Amino acid sequence: GENVEQHPSTLSVQEGDSAVIKCTYSDSASNYFPWYKQELGKRPQLIIDIRSNVGEKKDQRIAVTLNKTAKHFSLHITETQPEDSAVYFCAATGSARQLTFGSGTQLTVLP
Amino acid sequence: EAGVVQSPRYKIIEKKQPVAFWCNPISGHNTLYWYRQNLGQGPELLIRYENEEAVDDSQLPKDRFSAERLKGVDSTLKIQPAELGDSAVYLCASSLLSDPSTQYFGPGTRLTVL
Numbered sequence: 001g002e003n004v005e006q007h008p009s010t011l012s013v014q015e016g017d018s019a020v021i022k023c024t025y026s027d028s029a030s031n032y033f034p035w036y037k038q039e040l041g042k043r044p045q046l047i048i049d050i051r052s053n054v055g056e057k058k059d060q061r062i063a064v065t066l067n068k069t070a071k072h073f074s075l076h077i078t079e080t081q082p083e084d085s086a087v088y089f090c091a092a093t094g095s096a097r098q099l100t101f102g103s104g105t106q107l108t109v110l111p
Numbered sequence: 112e113a114g115v116v117q118s119p120r121y122k123i124i125e126k127k128q129p130v131a132f133w134c135n136p137i138s139g140h141n142t143l144y145w146y147r148q149n150l151g152q153g154p155e156l157l158i159r160y161e162n163e164e165a166v167d168d169s170q171l172p173k174d175r176f177s178a179e180r181l182k183g184v185d186s187t188l189k190i191q192p193a194e195l196g197d198s199a200v201y202l203c204a205s206s207l208l209s210d211p212s213t214q215y216f217g218p219g220t221r222l223t224v225l
Contacts, residue, residue, distance in 0.1 A: 004153075006153075032212040034213070034214075043115075043202070043216040043218045044154065044202070045216070046213070046214075046215070049212075049213070089153045089154075091153070093211075093212045097211050098156055098159060098167060098211075099154075099214060101153030101154050101155070102153055103151075103153055104152065
């Protein structure tokens, strides 16, 4: 089955700086890669996703890049703000058509 | 439009007791998922329903866990008897059958087994 690895597990940045979170996956059949943001005690919320026919996708301060050859994808947050502080999860949909999640990255944006 | 609804939000029980969680998906979403999220980890799929059929329950510990979705809408996940290691957040999610990857999560039930 699919295996998704995510790093770093924790990330602290100064407000206004950029943050990058990276994930690798194992199933070459995976074709959908969402990113979820989870604030403490709340539900995971889909913030951006990318499909395998696209290399990069951007939505305001958030962007995701995908390298299918290397089987890795990354989340980029620019001009970080304190409200960006949360746990971020990457995920991949493998051949079984189910989401496999990474272990999460605790992002802290320092004011 | 209402999102995925779950209840209860919190549950504290003693080990060996039974517990049940309820989920109502987004209206029109044929596919329903139950996930378990341990502290500091990502959600892990327990079972997936397409309408009322469980199409993937390979990760469900069947000796103590059971689930049902009798009318293809809301669903119940049960644990009997609960063990200390079952303490976790149980998340329900739903999606359209035509787009199973785009999943919307409920707020979860935080279970504490003492």
